[in-house]
Amino acid sequence: MSESRLKRTVSSALWSAYGDALGFPTELASEEVVKKRVGQIRSARTGQWKRMVGGKFGAEVTLPAGSYSDDTQLRLSTSRAISGQGYFDVEAFAKIEMPVWQIYALGAGRGSKAAASSLGNRSTAWFSNFFKGYESGGGNGAAMRIQPHVWAASKLDDKPSYLVDVIRNAICTHGHMRGIAGAVVHAVSLAHVLQHGRMASDIDWLRYSDDIRSIPKLIKSDNDLLTFWVPTWEKNSKTTLERAAEEVANEWSVSVRKAMDWFVQTNEPAAIIYAKIVEGDNGLSKEERGSGLKTALFANVAAFLGQRAGSQEIMEIVANLLWSDTDTIASMAGALIGAAKPDAKFIGEIQDDPYIRMEANRLFNISQGAAEGTFPYPDTLYWQAPRAAIDTLTVADGHYVLQGFGNVTPVGPRFTGRQKGAAWQWFATFWGQSLLIRMRAELEVNSEAAHKAVERDKNIADLFDYQSDEGDLESEISVLDGDVALANEVAIQKSIVKENHAETKQSVSVDVSYEEEYCFTKPLTIDIDALSSEAIKSFDPELIGQHLLMISEQPNGVTLATGYAAIVAKARATRLRHKR
Structure with missing residues (x-):
């Protein structure tokens, strides 16, 4: 069983990346754009291509063969955030992985980018990311990245054992029940394949409505979510979790039954059935093509049809249904197909194939209770994402x-x-x-x-x-361009601090687990110049308080704290004068 699960886990990871890479060039693209990108009107294998990044004022870049988009990027981010002991470090995921991801994101949606930007704020916790539009965030940005929780799960028949982390992951960025439910449905669908070695049937899909109804109970089992997130979410959403879950569970059942009606058309080719199901459930519309709930269904439909059409064939069908969310559906379907058909071969390369295999192996070992490496994130108590x-x-x-x-x-x-x-x-x-x-x-x-x-x-x-x-x-x-008076006054304060204490940098020991190939060391230092500069950018009271507590714990902490406070206070006074 363990050898079979290892093979299925690695295959699932590779096929999900492959589906992403195959569908990336066709995402929201016309036939003309696809031809310009890949040299033909269909994406049939992975290869090198060019794409504009950074919007209309950005640059045309060359993407190597098998390049993947935000789907696989954030899946790997989730994987890294799972420790060698199987613990999902949601703080590291939300406060380090997501903010840093912004500068290398490819093909990211607006919702995920807005969520990542908000998480970069010092005052935003993973369970309090209520940015503008959060409660309406029902997209598939969460569902596409949660597979690592299932790959690392030790008890696939115990749904709460992995679904709580799936939900915590989703809530970091998505606040609508459709986005959360899509992640839950995809997780239980993947768990079924890993556990039974085959795709769940459409009858099984109907039962997933009960898993959607269980979401409120699972959310409330987490103290952080129960204490802060639930009351804030219910107030902002003007409904209860239970009512929202019931509504989405009913939506899921209706969509599944529509798909089931098409499955009886056994004489129709898989491409026709898939297209009719996606189109019939508004999967080609601007409003719903990125729905987390609908994407989870379309991925199940594709993987189910793949049993008849063949794994490579169905992936090409998904990747070439233009104006659907080609890369995300293909990526999620690939996770299911790879787990169900571990011996199936795909056509083309996958970028970072060795690293994807390594992470899949690591997560499998975690599922078996073996000790594994933990990624060496900086301590989130001290580390802060750059403002820009x-x-x-x-x-x-x-x-x-x-x-x-x-x-x-x-x-x-x-x-x-x-x-x-x-x-x-x-x-x-x-x-x-x-x-x-x-x-x-x-x-x-x-x-x-x-x-x-x-x-x-x-x-x-x-x-x-x-x-x-x-x-x-x-x-x-x-903000205050060319304020010479402020610069001079703050510079004087800094010189006074340095006269009173010539050495302003002190080492701080950080307890981080360094193991195997992840191991590297980088000492953390206290730098009064850097800390005061950071504080003066925002005058955030919480940030200044954290700085003072950190500084006071160092040798000569009183002297250092006094100097830091003098710099910040003088800068604040000067800025207020300037505004008057």
């Missing part, structure tokens, strides 16, 4: 550094477009993944421009430069 996502890639000690993750290595040429100050480049990571990172155009290793970029936050004249990341368009806003 584009500053997540920096330069230090002659290396490019992806904040929160470590050193990365550039691969190939840079791509530039009309977006001022931005560039894109592929980078190789120490853990084996390839990332197309959006970066500042002037950032260079061992160059004067790189030195200036790294030092910008320490330069007192630039304390109030604020970068606002608006989706694909990067705009720069100077």
